[in-house]
Amino acid sequence: MRVPYLDLRSQYEALKPEIDGAIRAVIEDSAFIRGNFVADFELKFAAMHGFKEFVGTGNGTDALFVALKALGAGPGDEVITAANSWIASSECITLTGATPVFADIDPDTYTIDPTSVADRITSRTRALIPVHLYGQAADMEAINQLAAQRDLRVIEDCAQAHLAKFAGRLVGTWGDAGAFSFYPGKNLGAYGDAGGIGTNNAELATKIRVFADHGSDPGCKHRHLTEGINSRLDGIQAAVLSVKLKQLQKWTEGRVERACWYDELLQGVGDIVIPRVRPGSTHVYHIYCIRTRFRGRLIEDLRTKGIGTAVHYPTALPFLDAYSRFAYRPGDYPVSHRYQSEILSLPIYPEMSEGDVGYVASAIREFF
Numbered sequence: 404m405r406v407p408y409l410d411l412r413s414q415y416e417a418l419k420p421e422i423d424g425a426i427r428a429v430i431e432d433s434a435f436i437r438g439n440f441v442a443d444f445e446l447k448f449a450a451m452h453g454f455k456e457f458v459g460t461g462n463g464t465d466a467l468f469v470a471l472k473a474l475g476a477g478p479g480d481e482v483i484t485a486a487n488s489w490i491a492s493s494e495c496i497t498l499t500g501a502t503p504v505f506a507d508i509d510p511d512t513y514t515i516d517p518t519s520v521a522d523r524i525t526s527r528t529r530a531l532i533p534v535h536l537y538g539q540a541a542d543m544e545a546i547n548q549l550a551a552q553r554d555l556r557v558i559e560d561c562a563q564a565h566l567a568k569f570a571g572r573l574v575g576t577w578g579d580a581g582a583f584s585f586y587p588g589k590n591l592g593a594y595g596d597a598g599g600i601g602t603n604n605a606e607l608a609t610k611i612r613v614f615a616d617h618g619s620d621p622g623c624k625h626r627h628l629t630e631g632i633n634s635r636l637d638g639i640q641a642a643v644l645s646v647k648l649k650q651l652q653k654w655t656e657g658r659v660e661r662a663c664w665y666d667e668l669l670q671g672v673g674d675i676v677i678p679r680v681r682p683g684s685t686h687v688y689h690i691y692c693i694r695t696r697f698r699g700r701l702i703e704d705l706r707t708k709g710i711g712t713a714v715h716y717p718t719a720l721p722f723l724d725a726y727s728r729f730a731y732r733p734g735d736y737p738v739s740h741r742y743q744s745e746i747l748s749l750p751i752y753p754e755m756s757e758g759d760v761g762y763v764a765s766a767i768r769e770f771f
């Protein structure tokens with residue numbers, strides 16, 4: 404038996420006629436950049452979240468960067484994000500000219516620890532980028548409280564957490580802006596790079612649209628209000644996303660169901676720590692992350708049994724070569740540092756059968 408870490412092929416098989424038709428329609432219409440298919444997806448994604456506006460971008464990294472830039476971050480500013488995340492969460496900060504500052508993660512939920520954020524706020528801090536890591540909402544009440552006290556902007560990194568909720572409210576709707584990725588492997592994935600920004604601030608949305616499209620005046624071609632960048636959602640990706648968006652709720656429930664199966668089957672196995680969900684939050688399980696001290700040997704053992712795994716992430720951001728200029732030591736981020744050698748992501752996607760989950764769980768049981 405084989406259980407790959409990710410299986411995008413079977414999702415495509417299930418939707419093939421509709422997706423192929425949607426792609427063909429874009430080509431026949433030559434609606435490659437912006438245009439109806441993009442506008443249609445933007446409206447639907449906004450409506451699903453109750454955003455006043457959703458602006459498509461070329462990818463999720465640009466979504467973070469453009470939002471941060473539009474909120475005014477630049478040289479001399481500091482922006483705080485989570486020590487355990489994908490590099491996009493901090494890269495976007497450096498790209499604006501601001502300095503990334505890392506906060507450690509909560510030992511139970513692995514999301515950004517508001518206490519650690521509070522410790523790192525200075526007079527230069529301009530914004531916070533909480534990451535809804537693995538699909539679990541960060542503690543947005545605490546984050547927004549800090550932001551209100553210190554007059555900071557908040558951009559939520561929602562790349563892994565489509566439709567996740569904190570205290571009953573969708574992620575992306577808590578901050579000034581929510582940045583989404585539709586990278587193919589994400590819970591809502593395009594067939595190439597894609598991303599976007601949701602906001603309830605119409606003025607901010609306009610700034611975002613202008614900056615992401617060469618600083619162009621939306622109402623007047625060849626009039627450039629400022630310099631910007633080229634980061635637009637393309638029509639083919641938008642059309643694919645519109646087809647898939649209809650499945651997102653069902654897929655999300657499918658992920659949660661598979662996580663429950665894992666939870667039951669892995670309870671009390673070896674020294675494994677299964678994911679913990681913060682009371683009042685929902686977790687959409689972009690990643691089902693366990694912890695074990697025997698990670699290296701377990702990965703090898705599962706590989707021989709045909710099971711794919713991954714690590715998100717093997718080096719916490721402060722310890723990447725990219726940030727050697729800050730010379731951080733393990734003690735600066737004790738939780739992130741300890742967990743980087745223990746975390747392990749198991750296969751999870753809505754197309755997995757109960758048998759697949761059972762097979763992975765018994766392989767882990769056998770190992771221990």
Ligand SMILES: *Cc1c(COP(=O)(O)O)cnc(C)c1O
Nearest residue numbers: 462463464489491492562584586
């Ligand atoms: C995937 C991801 C991004 C970046 O998205 P891209 O579309 O790949 O640019 C940002 N933050 C997190 C946490 C991610 O997982």
